[in-house]
Amino acid sequence: MTGVISVDEHRAQVTELLGRRPAVSRPVAECAGLVLAEDVTAAVSLPPFDNSAMDGYAVRSADVAGASEHAPVELSVGADIPAGRVDVPALPPGTAHRIMTGAPMPEGADAVVMVERTDGGTTRVRIHAESAPGTHVRRTGEDVTSGTVALEAGTECGPAQLGLASAVGRDTLAVYVPPRVLVVSTGTELVLPPEPLVHGQIYESNSVMLGAALRALGCEVTTVRSVADDVDSFRAAIEPRLADIDLVVTSGGVSAGAYEVVKDTLTGAGVTFTKVAMQPGGPQGCGTWDGVPVVTLPGNPVSVLVSFEAFLRPAILSSLGHADPDRTHVRARLLETLTSPQGKRQFRRGFYSHPEGAVTGVVGPRGGPASHLLAALSQANCLIVLDEDTTEAAADSEVEVLLL
Numbered sequence: 001m002t003g004v005i006s007v008d009e010h011r012a013q014v015t016e017l018l019g020r021r022p023a024v025s026r027p028v029a030e031c032a033g034l035v036l037a038e039d040v041t042a043a044v045s046l047p048p049f050d051n052s053a054m055d056g057y058a059v060r061s062a063d064v065a066g067a068s069e070h071a072p073v074e075l076s077v078g079a080d081i082p083a084g085r086v087d088v089p090a091l092p093p094g095t096a097h098r099i100m101t102g103a104p105m106p107e108g109a110d111a112v113v114m115v116e117r118t119d120g121g122t123t124r125v126r127i128h129a130e131s132a133p134g135t136h137v138r139r140t141g142e143d144v145t146s147g148t149v150a151l152e153a154g155t156e157c158g159p160a161q162l163g164l165a166s167a168v169g170r171d172t173l174a175v176y177v178p179p180r181v182l183v184v185s186t187g188t189e190l191v192l193p194p195e196p197l198v199h200g201q202i203y204e205s206n207s208v209m210l211g212a213a214l215r216a217l218g219c220e221v222t223t224v225r226s227v228a229d230d231v232d233s234f235r236a237a238i239e240p241r242l243a244d245i246d247l248v249v250t251s252g253g254v255s256a257g258a259y260e261v262v263k264d265t266l267t268g269a270g271v272t273f274t275k276v277a278m279q280p281g282g283p284q285g286c287g288t289w290d291g292v293p294v295v296t297l298p299g300n301p302v303s304v305l306v307s308f309e310a311f312l313r314p315a316i317l318s319s320l321g322h323a324d325p326d327r328t329h330v331r332a333r334l335l336e337t338l339t340s341p342q343g344k345r346q347f348r349r350g351f352y353s354h355p356e357g358a359v360t361g362v363v364g365p366r367g368g369p370a371s372h373l374l375a376a377l378s379q380a381n382c383l384i385v386l387d388e389d390t391t392e393a394a395a396d397s398e399v400e401v402l403l404l
Contacts, residue, residue: 004275
């Protein structure tokens with residue numbers, strides 16, 4: 001185990017370890033939440049042709065000049081143009097074509113009169129309003145021009161982005177795909193619900209938390225729960241799976257005591273173990289095992305989730321191309337005094353709210369700093385972050401808050 005390092009140093013190590021995921025081509029409909037690895041260039045303009053923005057009548061603006069409720073203009077109706085018609089006839093002077101929203105504008109027409117400003121005629125139409133050139137006409141390329149970049153690399157694919165990609169002619173996209181993650185919880189004391197406990201045993205929960213947190217990022221997760229504190233058992237449980245995964249995340253077995261199975265197995269095998277200046281979550285490790293990235297976390301449940309938020313979540317999001325992998329940070333007024341150990345960055349469970357009309361939000365702790373208080377974590381919606389130089393944060397002072 002190396003000397004003590006900072007939270008930022010270990011985060012940088014984990015981020016470098018995970019690197020950038022390879023880009024793959026996926027159908028557009030399967031890219032929700034993923035990040036583009038390449039620019040999306042428009043194969044067509046949007047709109048791809050001049051079309052009507054209204055149900056109404058395509059006209060020559062000169063033919064309806066001066067039309068009003070008291071002095072309507074009457075024109076013969078030459079044709080119907082529904083959306084999707086491809087053989088659109090030109091519009092002769094002195095006539096109108098009935099046209100539907102999205103239908104191509106006929107040659108010769110330069111405006112559309114909405115149907116509400118007419119009598120709705122089908123052979124002849126009385127028009128009660130003039131219409132200047134361009135009225136209710138969607139021009140070719142006014143949204144996107146063919147050959148230009150419609151979506152830049154690094155864009156996260158939400159519903160609007162996927163709709164645009166499809167609209168400009170793409171059926172597949174190059175994206176960064178989340179890793180296949182093997183989550184391993186270690187500890188001879190761990191029992192899986194609903195098996196009855198005997199004195200000295202506890203129910204395993206870390207793999208459930210980590211699995212949920214990783215799946216929320218889109219990862220494909222496999223879990224190996226309750227591996228005993230035995231090197232041979234640990235190897236037998238993990239090594240056969242390494243060929244089919246992209247990342248191993250372990251919990252437990254990394255501290256300074258005896259029976260630290262993760263540290264005993266992986267020291268000298270490509271994983272470096274260290275102490276991070278933080279509370280909770282000091283014992284950490286990262287490296288590779290047979291070429292597969294490994295991130296090792298402490299065993300106490302609060303330490304596990306705090307470590308995930310501090311190191312794994314931002315590293316995975318960075319590997320997936322997210323420009324800003326951080327949770328939202330805000331400043332908030334502290335509701336009660338907190339203490340923190342000198343030289344360590346403390347992450348306290350908290351509950352943040354922003355009262356109506358207040359300049360800043362307020363935050364109060366949920367539970368104490370101990371790493372086993374999982375119920376308090378379940379009641380929290382944020383982490384209160386006290387930096388390494390803070391030993392006391394007084395009530396009514398402003399503190400940094402990481403919104404969960």
